[in-house]
Amino acid sequence: MSKVEAFRALHHHRAPGDPLVLPGPWDAASARVFAEAGFPALATPSAGVAASLGYEDGQVPADEMFAAVARIVRAVDVPVSADVEGGYGLAPKDLVERLLEAGVVGCNLEDSADGVLKNPRAHAAWLAEVREAAGDRLFVNARVDTFSCGIGDPGPAIERAALYVAAGADCVYPIGAPPEILPLLRAGIQGPLNVGAPADGGPSPAELGARGATRITFGPGLQRRAARALREIADRLVR
Incomplete structure (x- = not known):
């Protein structure tokens, strides 16, 4: 079984x-920590990688992001999926080629830009082109940004998810969805459902799973928690 088949x-x-709990490594060292802890796969967070490279979220040049992801992939034996934001303006075929060159088994793709939701049908058509170019070589996680853009009604998220699944997405990720509405999302969305979890506090992965989550990711939460711990160590050293 190939890595992408195992990941799927x-x-x-x-x-x-x-x-499925997928920690988010931000560099090769953190990836090794998570793999050695026994996690069967990893999923990079764009914001966490950006912080490790000295950029704000969304400001990493594509070449630097793909290079950073490739270093993470080389550091571990487990499958790695990559958050590549909105695809960096690359044509679907070129995006797929860059992802495969980096060695990843999957990707996150957002449906908003600069805080504005994309036209869902146009985005679904673009996802279908990604799917066609990738075939079965990549696991496509389609992010649904309605909640993060201030729409609390689950209806639009469910409608977008249906379009993206029909376009060939393997999983959908309604980022920022409140835990209490996960059962509604689970009932209305076909296939795997990605849910974001806090790095500390809030519902546990098991609790989110019981509400309908198929997989759990943490965004940049783990990187930020590690940075806080390092800051505390640094503060003690200078006293």
């Missing part, structure tokens, strides 16, 4: 309360 299989036939 991890998302299916999961029991309620047992979601």
Whole structure:
């Protein structure tokens, strides 16, 4: 079984309360820590990688992001999926080629830009082109940004998710969805459901799984928590 096949299989036939937990490494060293801890796969966060490279989220040049992701992939044996934001303006075929060159098995793709939601049908058509170019070589996680853009009604998220699944997305990620509406999203969305979890506090991955999450990611939360811990160590050293 190839890495992408193994990664895809991890998302299916999961029991309620047992979601796939994917830590988000921001560099090779953190990736090794997570892999050595026994996680079966990893998912890079764009904001966490940006911080490690000295950029604000969304400001990393494409070449630097792909190079950073490739270093993470080389550091571990487990499958790695990459958050590549909105695709950096690359044509679907070129985006797929860059992802495969980096060695990843999947990607996150956002449906907003600069805080503004994209036209869902146009975005679905673009996702379909990504799917066609990738074939079965990449696991496509389609992010749904309605909640992060201030729309609390789950209806638009469910509608967008349906378009993206029909376009060939393997999973959808309604980022920022409140935990209490996860059962509604689960009932209205076909296929695997990615849910973001806090790095500390809030519902546990098992609790989110019981509410309908198939997989759990943490965005930049783990990188930020590690940075806080390092800051505390630094503060003690200078006293």
